[in-house]
């Protein structure tokens with residue numbers, strides 16, 4: 001598969017720059033080298049971005065990382081290339097049979113200038129688990145982290161200043177080999193790109209208003225709801241569009257089997273706070289094992305809260321004092337109301353609440369202002 005537009009792949013020139021390799025012509029590579037060393041020279045050069053008005057839309061950065069598997073399932077070392085379009089065989093597994101997984105993680109710039117990744121090993125392991133479910137080759141945990149690191153380092157000027165957001169990394173794994181019949185693709189591509197982001201929802205940091213969807217489920221037992229398959233997202237767009245057209249922020253889905261239990265929001269997990277107890281749907285195969293979800297649970301337990309991972313009946317929404325959503329893109333987002341069958345239940349929002357306490361500890365660890373005693377943070381620059 002020819003991935004490169006700006007840097008031809010044919011060349012064997014492989015300069016080693018700041019610990020990573022690049023494919024490309026000598027000329028193209030020296031442009032890259034010049035660019036990076038210039039950024040280094042000027043201490044910290046930032047890209048030309050309106051950092052105060054970042055949302056969650058794609059901002060085109062400089063480089064992306066890619067590697068392909070061969071028939072034995074091993075991936076080549078990989079290389080950085082200019083961010084741009086990719087070329088695919090029309091019979092590629094991703095296009096015909098949906099063999100694809102996404103991941104999401106963030107690089108933060110701390111007040112001290114360090115650039116930090118949050119628990120990238122968990123993203124790597126989740127991608128491996130998803131790849132097994134989807135019969136795909138996957139890169140090793142080390143290779144995954146290496147690809148992410150290279151992407152961040154090459155796009156360092158796109159990591160927002162402290163407090164202005166993060167560089168969202170989107171690792172993709174997809175069947176790039178051709179197959180006409182329904183079969184696992186013979187070749188896979190692992191690709192990482194990034195975009196600077198701030199708040200996921202247009203509401204910014206204001207509380208979300210969710211709508212409980214009763215017709216379209218997000219996942220079903222035996223399906224792929226528990227892994228980050230690309231095919232988990234397209235089917236819920238219609239429910240999201242309906243909810244958003246009625247002024248809601250997002251959709252809360254019910255389980256496909258009984259329609260009685262809450263599952264998750266389109267791109268985030270959900271938590272209910274009831275006194276000293278925090279409740280969230282258990283990861284039974286239909287719920288995505290979110291990394292923010294897992295981290296928030298660990299922080300809550302450390303703080304002495306009781307955490308229950310179990311089936312959560314939709315009726316329980318009435319009994320919660322606070323509700324919040326978690327996700328890499330979402331962060332820890334307060335929910336102000338949930339509407340179910342024309343009844344709107346409102347929740348406490350604001351400072352001095354459990355949601356805020358959990359959010360500030362998590363963000364503190366992610367950005368390096370709270371000491372990382374759990375070895376969650378990987379310093380890459």
Ligand code: COI
Nearest residue numbers: 103104267327328329330
């Ligand atoms: C993330 O939180 O990183 C996600 O993958 C959600 C995304 C689909 C926007």
